[in-house]
Amino acid sequence: MIEFNWEDIKALGQSYPARLIGNKNLISSASALKQPDSEAELIIIFRSRLGRIFRGGLVFIAGLLVTALSALIPVIHFILVPLCLIVTLVATLFAGMNAKLIAGGQGTCPYCTAKVRIFQRRWTAAFIDRCEACSKQFEVRSLN
Numbered sequence: 001m002i003e004f005n006w007e008d009i010k011a012l013g014q015s016y017p018a019r020l021i022g023n024k025n026l027i028s029s030a031s032a033l034k035q036p037d038s039e040a041e042l043i044i045i046f047r048s049r050l051g052r053i054f055r056g057g058l059v060f061i062a063g064l065l066v067t068a069l070s071a072l073i074p075v076i077h078f079i080l081v082p083l084c085l086i087v088t089l090v091a092t093l094f095a096g097m098n099a100k101l102i103a104g105g106q107g108t109c110p111y112c113t114a115k116v117r118i119f120q121r122r123w124t125a126a127f128i129d130r131c132e133a134c135s136k137q138f139e140v141r142s143l144n
């Protein structure tokens with residue numbers, strides 16, 4: 001389990017409101033026709049252009065080192081070297097592209113009102129997560 005210290009996570013980035021939206025089919029009560037939802041907070045880290053170039057550069061150098069090492073392996077280096085070069089280029093682009101990162105988040109479960117923790121992940125406007133208390137799924141929708 002990743003360590004989860006809310007105060008540390010809050011210090012990393014900017015806080016944005018989010019909503020946790022439950023699936024109405026998971027609610028047993030017939031009176032609950034409305035999709036249950038609750039409030040949450042996401043901490044988002046913004047990477048500067050320079051930071052992204054730096055990260056991409058580090059990945060590129062690491063990839064070239066692996067490629068150089070793979071050239072030492074007899075026979076299969078004919079396949080391994082070009083493959084490593086392609087992987088290095090793709091990984092460099094991906095490392096340089098991620099401008100936003102979700103450092104973490106917290107909210108209330110829309111079903112059981114237990115406290116929900118959201119762990120670090122790549123930024124997307126909406127994603128599916130699961131309550132640790134009742135293990136039901138909900139959608140996390142960022143409002144920023």
Ligand SMILES: [Zn+2]
Pocket residue numbers: 109110111112113114131132133134135136
């Ligand atoms: Zn729950």
